[in-house]
Amino acid sequence: MDGGNSKENALLEAISAARQGQLNTQGIATLAKEMAASGQTLTHIGKTADVASTGGPSSLSTLLCPLFLRLAGFAVPKLGVPGRPAGGIDVLSRIPNYRIRLSTEGVSAILERCGYAHFVAGEMIAPLDAELFALRQRVGAQAVPSLVVASLLSKKIAVGVRRAGLDVRVAPHGNFGSNFETARKNARLYCRVALALEIEARCILTDATRPYQPYIGRGESLLALSRLFAGRAEPWLQRHADACTWMADVTIGADPDPKPTRSLYATFADNVEAQGGSLDGFESTANDIAEGHKITLCAPRSGFPCVDLNRLRHLITARQSQRGEDGDYPDPAGVILLMESDRLVAKGDPIMTVRASSTAREFSEEAGKCINMLETPPTTVGEPILG
DSSP states (O other), X not given: OOSHHHHHHHHHHHHHHHHTTOOOHHHHHHHHHHXXXXXXXXXXXXXXXXXXXXXXXXXXXXXXXXXHHHHTTOBEEEEEOOOSSOOHHHHHTTSTTOOOOOOHHHHHHHHHHHSEEEEEOSSSSSHHHHHHHHHHHHHTOTTOHHHHHHHHHHHHHHHTOOEEEEEEEESTTOSSOSSHHHHHHHHHHHHHHHHHTTOEEEEEEEETTSXXXXXXXXXXXXXHHHHHHTTOOOHHHHHHHHHHHHHHHHHHXXXXXXXXXXXXXXXXXXXXXXXXXXXXXXXXXXXXXXXXXOEEEEOSSSBEEEEOHHHHHHHHHHHHTSOOSSXXXXXXXXXXXXXXXXXXXXXXXEEEEEEESSSHHHHHHHHHTTEEEESSOOOOOOSOEEO
């Protein structure tokens, strides 16, 4: 795939073929290898693992699972793309001086130092995957399963990951299907293609129709990590962290064994410092986010608060798209949920706090519309399950 227009035309042909179901297991594997080979590649002697996701707001799995994997003795070369509204790489980029664009030499040096590197696909590593991802966004092909599988696995090939867990977030806005039946079918496709590429894969299906935890936004994700590391996590956040522990254990085939939060912080600190950031910068950013939550929204009537995550995601990403002088991954807004959807709240009870850098009142009014008060608690799948 050489040259400007010819390359884009070839990518558009691949998208068209995928949409029409013309890519079989071997075709998807071939596309993944081609994208991996489009830039520098990394080989690592030893045990490597990672947990990726199919996208969807409120989960911290791509931030927490690498820490658990590292604690288990695995090297974690994590190559990612920006999320909507808060993926692992764009969240970490909010830490001052944290470097996310790395060469293979830079990745190797960080892995040698701390065993975990988190970096973005681009010009040097898997550039064709980054181009295809941007084109999929442009033409509305983000949720084409065969392209999702090829993209996810191309990144694993490029950096030498041998055990590849996948958090399959199941919801109408998910990339692997709107229901568990479809998502399980696509999870099996992922595992078949991984097998063809000699990668050991595991898929975990999680219910993405309800928030996994209460902190939603790039800065809010950092605040969630700060509170988790400090032992100040709400039960909701702690349950999500425990689920991420289980995902990591499933990925490497270990028996579930809780890891101490204190060790998580040390592991996180090693990575932040190795990639140019500092714990002071991390904590300062988290504190700024907490102080930015100046507006509290209350329940307009009694009931069970049900969050429309897709609408909330669009609301936050619309703000993020209004790029100013805030870098590649701006962070103008976020929310913290105060009540889970299975909790009955009375009229006037606080249900959400809001942060917005401008027109905060307008944003808070729209955020309030993302919560519906139900007479009965919404039905959810509950605990993560193996696909």
